[in-house]
Amino acid sequence: MSERSESDRLQREGWLQRMLRRPEIGSFVVMIIIILALAFASNGKAFNALGLKNNIAIIAQLGIIAVGAALLMIAGEFDLSIGPMIAFAGMSIAIMMKWGLPFGLGEATPFLAFLITLCMTLAFGWLIGNIVVRSGLSSFIVTLAFWFFLRGLTEVCFRLINQNTNVSGLPDFKKESWFAEQMGGEVFGWFFDAWYWVGTQVSAGAEFTAEMTKSEKLDMINFLSFLNINRKMEQWVTGFDARLLWFIIIAGAAWYVLARTQLGSWIYATGDNKESARANGVPVNRVKIGLFMFSAFCATIFATCQVFDTNSSDAAKGMFKELEAIAIAVVGGILMTGGFGSIVGVIFGAVTFGLVANAVFFIPWIDGAWFRVFVGTVLLAAVFANERIRKRITGGI
Amino acid sequence: MSKQAYMRVENIVKKFGPFTALNGVDLEVHAGEVHALLGDNGAGKSTLIKILSGVHEPTGGTIYIEGKPTTFRNPRDASAAGIGTVYQDLAVNQLMSVTRNFFMGRELTTRFGALRMDEMNQIAHDEMLKIGINFSDPTQAVGTMSGGQRQTLAIARAIYFGAKVLILDEPTSALGQKQQMEVLKTIKRVRARGDIAIIFITHNEIHSRLIADRYTFLALGEVIGSGTKAELEGEDIRRLMAGGAEIKDLEQELAAI
Incomplete structure (x- = not known):
């Protein structure tokens, strides 16, 4: 009994509990x-x-x-x-x-x-x-x-x-x-440059053709936009706004x-x-x-x-x-x-x-x-x- | 006492505008002694300790540290002169960790202003262990500690930062019975070191009798009695505690109602 001190009443917490306590x-x-x-x-x-x-x-x-x-x-x-x-x-x-x-x-x-x-x-x-x-x-x-x-x-x-x-x-x-x-x-232009480079590898061979329907073209544009490529097959976005650096x-x-x-x-x-x-x-x-x-x-x-x-x-x-x-x-x-x-x-x-x-x-x-x-x-x-x-x-x- | 008092105050006067809070108070404290400062509410105890800890400047009178007259312009001056004050509210920040509280305002830093956190955690843990609390986790928030533990934290902090005079402002007042005893034990341990003078402010006559070596009684801004434990009889303490009124008179008054 006398061995117990006040601090023992505070439970030691596991990793998860500690995370849950974080602000x-x-x-x-x-x-x-x-x-x-x-x-x-x-x-x-x-x-x-x-x-x-x-x-x-x-x-x-x-x-x-x-x-x-x-x-x-x-x-x-x-x-x-x-x-x-x-x-x-x-x-x-x-x-x-x-x-x-x-x-x-x-x-x-x-x-x-x-x-x-x-x-x-x-x-x-x-x-x-x-x-x-x-x-x-x-x-x-x-x-x-x-x-x-x-x-x-x-x-x-x-x-x-x-x-x-x-x-x-x-x-x-x-x-x-x-x-x-x-x-x-x-x-951070390099970020989008790298993205574009990866995009060109992934989309190699993809191109717009005359026989595509309109919805197929839209799908294509949507697909390319995830690869940082615009509809002219060029790099689409070149960098983040500079305020990101300041942030x-x-x-x-x-x-x-x-x-x-x-x-x-x-x-x-x-x-x-x-x-x-x-x-x-x-x-x-x-x-x-x-x-x-x-x-x-x-x-x-x-x-x-x-x-x-x-x-x-x-x-x-x-x-x-x-x-x-x-x-x-x-x-x-x-x-x-x-x-x-x-x-x-x-x-x-x-x-x-x-x-x-x-x-x-x-x-x-x-x-x-x-x-x-x-x-x-x-x-x-x-x-x-x-x-x-x-x-x-x-x-x- | 043959040895010189570490701190002596003479004829301290403090006026707040027309109000005289202290009217010529004398006090002396010796290393290795507990000096109980007693008095009713409004007697001027708080004003006196605020002057001793550099929060207020006195209107008149002198503070001598090791015989030399000294003035405190702010709490830092007082703390540099070896006055460590543990306030009633303990001056702890509940949401901050034990370590951050321990080193508050006096953090250990590298040359670039970064905190030496591991070192600080270790010191906080060790210092608290020295005066009797084994604290497993110095990174926990002070809000999770009991009142007695917070008291210990504040005392350990004052001692670690070189307090030669430890002023304890009603350290037992807001605590439960068992925790009060813990704090009294802590005070005894500090006294046993022999190099620290303790000023123990209290309402509680019993607590003061348990640990005090010397007494000063304040009433309405003046000293109405002082002396060593041997010099004051038990009845005297009780009478002075009540601001000079006879406890028997009070008993009669109560009986008459």
């Missing part, structure tokens, strides 16, 4: 279900060469801001200003590219425009963070104020400088600027910081129990301010990719993106109350959201508005699931 498990299961359902409903088209590229593009786009939102939520704060920050950054870059640098400093290069914009958005992030930690107000209300402020400011700047709430028809900077190509161009860099860095570094421990501690973190010497305020700036950084990367991809920008960019980013973080297993969660879960969440947001293009008979119905349902389910996981981890005591 990512819920989002992983939902992701697998969505991948299978979409592959089935779109007749596989969602994952042919072009489908994959398009899906990855939106997954990466949402993922970039979701990572920023997730780190901030783990530290116990929200950022509702992500969407307007995207619009502001897009406006700032596009206007500099069209009208030159401020104060008549001459022509803007894509990199210079990005750098100046980043300084401004980081300054906004710093300001938001300082207001939140110094006033002790809820970040919800402070960033809501910045939601209005930045949306308004973006539109005003557009009208004052450009006499219009959008900039379109910019020249394609990707051709001359290495930086613009890295933001708005294509990456990988940002998510990879965030994962490493959170799981393996001192700063990661501080982020968790800040969101879990701020007072105890402070009592143990964690610079809670600096962590929070830094994460508000990181969130602004992610929004800026999002906007830069968008501007150099489409060579345009308008005041309505980034609409609802702050809510989507938060929703992805929650579906990815981040607790609303902070202190818990992982980047891997957020990646799963981004994949799920990206696929569903894009589903309308692959399943013609579906109404695009179902996306929001789905988001609402999954979000609610995720919150319940997260709460259960939290109780299980804290032993429910």
Whole structure:
């Protein structure tokens, strides 16, 4: 009897139980279900060469801001200003590219425009963070104020400088600027080159002939599209959107910081129990301010990719993106109350959201508005699931 | 006592605006001794330990560490001077692992800022074993631990990071009977090392009698009595505990209702 200690009451768990305890498990299961359902409903088209590229593009786009939102939520704060920050950054870059640098400093290069914009958005992030930690107000209300402020400011700047709430028809900077190509161009071309090479081996001998019926031709096109070959028998897709690279860099860095570094421990501690973190010497305020700036950084990367991809920008960019980013973080297993969660879960969440947001293009008979119905349902389910996981981890005591 | 007190505070005053929380408090603590700090709610115990641990700066008075006057501008200063505080809420983060809690704010890192996780797990396990808890899995969340174990974690952490004065803020108050005894045993083990002074804040007269060597009683921001165990008679302790009121008076008052 006296040999027994408190710790013996905690059962040692097997591999499976440990996996089930992980914060990512819920989002992983939902992701697998969505991948299978979409592959089935779109007749596989969602994952042919072009489908994959398009899906990855939106997954990466949402993922970039979701990572920023997730780190901030783990530290116990929200950022509702992500969407307007995207619009502001897009406006700032596009206007500099069209009208030159401020104060008549001459022509803007894509990199210079990005750098100046980043300084401004980081300054906004710093300001938001300082207001939140110094006033002790809820970040919800402070960033809501910045939601209005930045949306308004973006539109005003557009009208004052450009006499219009959008900039379109910019020249394609990707051709001359290495930086613009890295933001708005294509990456990992080798992946599709290899796919095409395999495709040519598999489809050797296949060709369109005059006696094929129309439906046979369609079947043929469908078949070739899985081999990254277009109807002229050339390579179809040449690369992923460059934002995939940024998503990988940002998510990879965030994962490493959170799981393996001192700063990661501080982020968790800040969101879990701020007072105890402070009592143990964690610079809670600096962590929070830094994460508000990181969130602004992610929004800026999002906007830069968008501007150099489409060579345009308008005041309505980034609409609802702050809510989507938060929703992805929650579906990815981040607790609303902070202190818990992982980047891997957020990646799963981004994949799920990206696929569903894009589903309308692959399943013609579906109404695009179902996306929001789905988001609402999954979000609610995720919150319940997260709460259960939290109780299980804290032993429910 | 012939040897010098590790920490001595003299005439500490703390005012919050018009409110005087502490009005000239003296206290001294010696290595290898348990100093019980007793007093009713609102007596100023919490304010005093917040001053000792660097959370508040005193309005007046001096803190001497090994005879030298010292000021704490923040908790880091206090901790550098060897003051380790275990708060009532223990300052643990429930959702984080035992190891991450143990090293919170003072993580061991490589030159590139990465955590030395295996090493930290090992140290957390060993340090907790030293003061009496064999913990199989330092990666489990603190939320799964019992109140007594959390207390041990917080104490082991303070000692590992060089506490010479260990301030325990009502360590037994929120625990069950058996766990209270575990915590008292832990305190005894720490006392037996001989190099650490313990300030034991409590409401509980019985617990203080079980382990304390020296007493200070606070009431309404002032010291109303202090001395070693030998100097204070049992009745004295009880009377001072009640803020100076005679327990017999209270009995009569109760009987009259």
